[in-house]
Amino acid sequence: MSENNNTIVGSKIKSIRESKNISIEELAERTGLSVEQIHSIENDEHLPSLGPLIKIARTLGVRLGTFLDDNDNLGPVICRAEEHNSSISFSNDTADARKHMEYHSLARQKTGRHMEPFLIDIQPSEEKDFKLSAHEGEEFIFVMKGKVEISYGKENYLLKEGDSIFYDSIVKHHVHGAAGEAAQILAVIYIPF
Numbered sequence: 001m002s003e004n005n006n007t008i009v010g011s012k013i014k015s016i017r018e019s020k021n022i023s024i025e026e027l028a029e030r031t032g033l034s035v036e037q038i039h040s041i042e043n044d045e046h047l048p049s050l051g052p053l054i055k056i057a058r059t060l061g062v063r064l065g066t067f068l069d070d071n072d073n074l075g076p077v078i079c080r081a082e083e084h085n086s087s088i089s090f091s092n093d094t095a096d097a098r099k100h101m102e103y104h105s106l107a108r109q110k111t112g113r114h115m116e117p118f119l120i121d122i123q124p125s126e127e128k129d130f131k132l133s134a135h136e137g138e139e140f141i142f143v144m145k146g147k148v149e150i151s152y153g154k155e156n157y158l159l160k161e162g163d164s165i166f167y168d169s170i171v172k173h174h175v176h177g178a179a180g181e182a183a184q185i186l187a188v189i190y191i192p193f
Contacts, residue, residue, distance in 0.1 A: 009053075009067045010044040016060045017042075031055040051135035054191055064191050065113045068105055077110040100125040100176075115190050122148065122183040125176060132172035137191040140166045141175065146183030150175050 017027055024042070028035045033052055040046060041056070050064070057064045100123040107117050132151055141150070142164040150157045151174045152167055158178055159165060167173065169189070177183045 009047055010042045012067050013056060013060070014042040016062060016066070020060060022060070027056065027059060030059045049133045049135075050189065051133045054135045054137075057191075063112070063114065065107075065111070065116060068108055068116070077107055079106045100127075114192070115188055117186070117188045119144075120175075120185050120187050122146070122175070122177040122185065124180050124182050126180050127176070130174040130176060132174045134172045135169050135191070137169045137189060138166065139169045139173075139190070140164065140188045142186040144184045144186055146181055147178035148175060148183045148185060149178040 017024070022030075024035055024038045027033075028038050031038075031052065032055065037048065037052065038056075041048060041052075047053075053067060054064055057066065102121045102123070104119040104121070105116070106119060107113055107115070130151060141148070141159070143159045143161050145161060147161070148159045150159065150165060150167075151172075153171045153173075157165060175185070175187075
């Protein structure tokens, strides 16, 4: 998933919103996001973190996966190793945030899902002032390569290759490479619907 996947997400949100006759102003009011943020998302200027996307999905009455789905496969879905090359990049409230993380969806073809599995490549970053975010649900992270630091509430956890963490994502959190190093993680995000 390259940049055109952000286009897919933005256009899907706009299409669903319009099909439900919800104005951008109404969507902004119901989600607590600004009109500018909604415009930015729908116009594919940047994709927000999962928190705002979950708020939009709930307001529109769809699963988060609806924005990421490739098709409507009801059976099991296999994602081959060579299919990991496509990625999607989420950001926080600023367009340049989280560009150091590339998400490779492992279940785009599975419809009706409540879990979002991602293989995430974390690029080195010298950033120290991370913006923590929160959303409904749970997250499981398994470190495949490198070291990862997770800010969770007021605590920081250092995980190395082979370590994992499972947490409630309603608590503010941020995942990044430890000491500005590259890392790779498997993340499974559960979002109740």
